Amino acid sequence: xxxxxxxxxxxxxxTGQRVTLRCSPRSGDLSVYWxxxxxxxxxxxxxxxxxxxxxxxxxxxxxxxxxxxxxxHSELNLSSLELGDSALYFCASSEDRxxxxxxxxxxxxxxxxxxxx
Amino acid sequence: xxxxxxxxxxxxxxxxxxxxxxTYQTSGxxxxxxxxxxxxxxxxxxxYNVLDGLEEKGRFSSFLSRSKGYSYxxxxxxxxxxSASYLCAVRDLGDYKLSFGAGTTVTVRA
Numbered sequence: 408x409x410x411x412x413x414x415x416x417x418x419x420x421x422t423g424q425r426v427t428l429r430c431s432p433r434s435g436d437l438s439v440y441w442x443x444x445x446x447x448x449x450x451x452x453x454x455x456x457x458x459x460x461x462x463x464x465x466x467x468x469x470x471x472x473x474x475x476x477x478x479x480h481s482e483l484n485l486s487s488l489e490l491g492d493s494a495l496y497f498c499a500s501s502e503d504r505x506x507x508x509x510x511x512x513x514x515x516x517x518x519x520x521x522x523x524x
Numbered sequence: 525x526x527x528x529x530x531x532x533x534x535x536x537x538x539x540x541x542x543x544x545x546x547t548y549q550t551s552g553x554x555x556x557x558x559x560x561x562x563x564x565x566x567x568x569x570x571x572y573n574v575l576d577g578l579e580e581k582g583r584f585s586s587f588l589s590r591s592k593g594y595s596y597x598x599x600x601x602x603x604x605x606x607s608a609s610y611l612c613a614v615r616d617l618g619d620y621k622l623s624f625g626a627g628t629t630v631t632v633r634a
Binding site: 448 | 559564566568569574611613619620621622623625626627
């Protein structure tokens, strides 16, 4: 158990629908990152939140949005789903404390597998 | 990190050594990471290099040359459980996120 919790583990839905993926970071970690991994694709960075604020944005579609709540858990909302959105969605967390040095390793959750039919 | 290149697949025999190369281009380098990912599972952290040289951790070692934009992960005494995808990732200066390569699938044969 990495300490990063993602729900649901599996989700099957239809095109045009909307889903919400949830992530609880490791205790003490302030940053949450969302990545998408499609079949035979590398991990694609979507978005990062730090202590409730958006810090960095990657290749995230306009149909997707995210937020981080005061308790530091995060949600990724995917709307108007298309077949191509079928993928593994990973959440990762890291400490990212101001003035911290070292590797600042990203720790990944087990992922949410989304299937759009 | 941009343009992170690593071989797609490698095959090796149990007990052997395999070296996975990774080249990268970045405007400002702030660390290179290797992760292991078994199919359908979460990536797990293996190693971190920010200075040139070799970092050894048990059967796994990672090397970095910043001037060449090059790293390798060395897996020694291969075991069947080492069959997995190995991901090279780079952090840019001023960034916290990691940019990942497409991964190298290593198959260990008996």
